[in-house]
Amino acid sequence: MKINYNFAFFDEGSKREIRRATLKAIAIPGYQVPFASREMPIARGWGTGGLQLTLSLIGKEDVLKVIDQGSDESVNAVNIKKLVKATTGITITGITTEATIIQSRHRIPETPLKEGQILVLQVPLPEPLRYYEPSEYETKKLHAEKEYSGAWLMLFEQIMNYGHMSTGADHPVMVHDRYVMAPSPIPRFDNPKMNCAKALILLGAGREKKIYAVPPYTRVRSLDFEDFLFEAESFQGKSCRQCGATGVYLDEILDDATGKTFYQCNDTGFCMQRLNGKPC
Amino acid sequence: MGYVAVKGGTAAIEESIRRLKYERLKKRRILDFHNIEGGMRCLIDQVMSESSLYSETLAAISIKQAEGSPEEAVFLMRAYRSTLPRKHYTRAVHSENMLVERRISASFKDIPGGQILGAAYDYTHRLIDFDLSEETEEEIINWLDDFSREYGNGNDSTDLANLPKVLDYLREEGLIAACENNDSEPDDVTRDSVRFPASRSARLQILTRGQTGAVISLGYAALRSYGALHPTVGELRIGNLPLYVDNPFNEAKEDDDAYFIGEIKVTEVETLFPVPAPKENGLKTIEFGLGYGICYGQNETKAIAMSILDHCLEAGNAEYPTHNEEFVLLHIDSVESAGFISHLKLPHYVTFQSELDSVRKSKKMRENNKEFKP
Numbered sequence: 001m002k003i004n005y006n007f008a009f010f011d012e013g014s015k016r017e018i019r020r021a022t023l024k025a026i027a028i029p030g031y032q033v034p035f036a037s038r039e040m041p042i043a044r045g046w047g048t049g050g051l052q053l054t055l056s057l058i059g060k061e062d063v064l065k066v067i068d069q070g071s072d073e074s075v076n077a078v079n080i081k082k083l084v085k086a087t088t089g090i091t092i093t094g095i096t097t098e099a100t101i102i103q104s105r106h107r108i109p110e111t112p113l114k115e116g117q118i119l120v121l122q123v124p125l126p127e128p129l130r131y132y133e134p135s136e137y138e139t140k141k142l143h144a145e146k147e148y149s150g151a152w153l154m155l156f157e158q159i160m161n162y163g164h165m166s167t168g169a170d171h172p173v174m175v176h177d178r179y180v181m182a183p184s185p186i187p188r189f190d191n192p193k194m195n196c197a198k199a200l201i202l203l204g205a206g207r208e209k210k211i212y213a214v215p216p217y218t219r220v221r222s223l224d225f226e227d228f229l230f231e232a233e234s235f236q237g238k239s240c241r242q243c244g245a246t247g248v249y250l251d252e253i254l255d256d257a258t259g260k261t262f263y264q265c266n267d268t269g270f271c272m273q274r275l276n277g278k279p280c
Numbered sequence: 281m282g283y284v285a286v287k288g289g290t291a292a293i294e295e296s297i298r299r300l301k302y303e304r305l306k307k308r309r310i311l312d313f314h315n316i317e318g319g320m321r322c323l324i325d326q327v328m329s330e331s332s333l334y335s336e337t338l339a340a341i342s343i344k345q346a347e348g349s350p351e352e353a354v355f356l357m358r359a360y361r362s363t364l365p366r367k368h369y370t371r372a373v374h375s376e377n378m379l380v381e382r383r384i385s386a387s388f389k390d391i392p393g394g395q396i397l398g399a400a401y402d403y404t405h406r407l408i409d410f411d412l413s414e415e416t417e418e419e420i421i422n423w424l425d426d427f428s429r430e431y432g433n434g435n436d437s438t439d440l441a442n443l444p445k446v447l448d449y450l451r452e453e454g455l456i457a458a459c460e461n462n463d464s465e466p467d468d469v470t471r472d473s474v475r476f477p478a479s480r481s482a483r484l485q486i487l488t489r490g491q492t493g494a495v496i497s498l499g500y501a502a503l504r505s506y507g508a509l510h511p512t513v514g515e516l517r518i519g520n521l522p523l524y525v526d527n528p529f530n531e532a533k534e535d536d537d538a539y540f541i542g543e544i545k546v547t548e549v550e551t552l553f554p555v556p557a558p559k560e561n562g563l564k565t566i567e568f569g570l571g572y573g574i575c576y577g578q579n580e581t582k583a584i585a586m587s588i589l590d591h592c593l594e595a596g597n598a599e600y601p602t603h604n605e606e607f608v609l610l611h612i613d614s615v616e617s618a619g620f621i622s623h624l625k626l627p628h629y630v631t632f633q634s635e636l637d638s639v640r641k642s643k644k645m646r647e648n649n650k651e652f653k654p
Contacts, residue, residue, distance in 0.1 A: 068627065137606065164642060
């Protein structure tokens, strides 16, 4: 029993259906479009939403970059690249500027995205209001009515309790003054990169069966208050031990030998380009 | 965090996959998938049911590849299912047409057509049969010959393909509310994501593909305390259902022009729940409510639990999580629950760094300003 898989794994009907949902998502920035998410050869929660977007969009001319928590070589990234490569044979790259499609788990590359590029983000929990409303039926109504007081209240309570907004990654954003959206668990550091980005940003949640999008040049604002502004993670006074970069998201690494903490670029592709003296 | 980031991740992953293959092969035995098909009927049934893909052969190969893990085997089957275009739909199947192998009712001692015990573990003692470790091919062939000799001489005239439904008897008595057939096109949860409130067809589909253990657990919860229902199994039947596809070149969709494409074995359960029914003059009477369960293969506990949950969701009591359709339907899928739990093994150092930043910031604020006033 030898069976060959179709180009990009899916049958053509499935790809078309996912693209249709994607087009709707682009037309309504920040709105979560339900779609018939397929089971993938990669586990739910391991980027199946992003993977379905990538596979539905990819053509023979595309160049793909996949990153997982900033790294091109992390388990999730390697897995996904292997599957796409095996079912399409397209070119894979580690260099952000070369890629036409960048699939990423929880980071937006340090190198600014260009027009014509597509950034596909993997989303575990697409519903920004889930924190205070467990029911999908209810949150759909809240979005329809643009009733977001709960989201503001959540931030307000954090300020009251901790003295600052204590969101980690996935700090909610307002897209084009209409929908509150979960930017996927990118660090707060990456939120501003979504605002008026030149590339198309697509977000896919496989398990939760939602696709949503931030089209190029769309206003994206992190939720905050006039007298209490949104703050990104701070790496003040720290730089990458390898390439010396500052003003980038850094990984904190403990040196086994010396017991000291040092910092390194989280975006390994970016760091490599700098180390090789190439433009990035 | 040794397994991420630094160059060399790809090589380490390749080695891990090789190691996995070694684990499957290290005892130098080839598990022929025919043996799985022959001897692991119940596991195959469970895998096919949770996968919503009816193929004993594919299930057997998946079980082999997954080294017997149902979770992994279902995962393989579901992923393969995603690549299959939907070319035809079968005609609606009626369970009256089932070629019955087993059929019991707990509600009546005697039912029209009789109780047919068929094959079931229910009547065995769960004592490990140590002799099985030395079972020989010769033994089983002799046993099978004897069995078919006895079985072939049976002169039972029961028409197993036309057994009446037990519930029809209660309907005739007026003890169950008569209901119209609902012939509207069912929703398809694999082609449209489910929306709430969900239709009954969507609910039944999700329940039947649910992970066996999850469906049983929630059904048990509803039975034990969260709803404290005590249903009676009106009828449980197991057997093969014939499937037909309309002739695609004949618009008229005539019965005798349809193609027989094969059979599927299913377990079907109808359970009865006493429910109060309002009467015109304000007085209440008791009627029977129904729960429906069906799944691929022989998996009776799952089918009964499904029928309990079907009834719970139909009633929709806000007091109990087992009656809340989002709670039940969104958490019983094997691929989804296992997938999301296993994703916790993925590196989370970007998100964790972000949390660290937040924790440190709040600590610093406390220290700088012991009596914080926002």
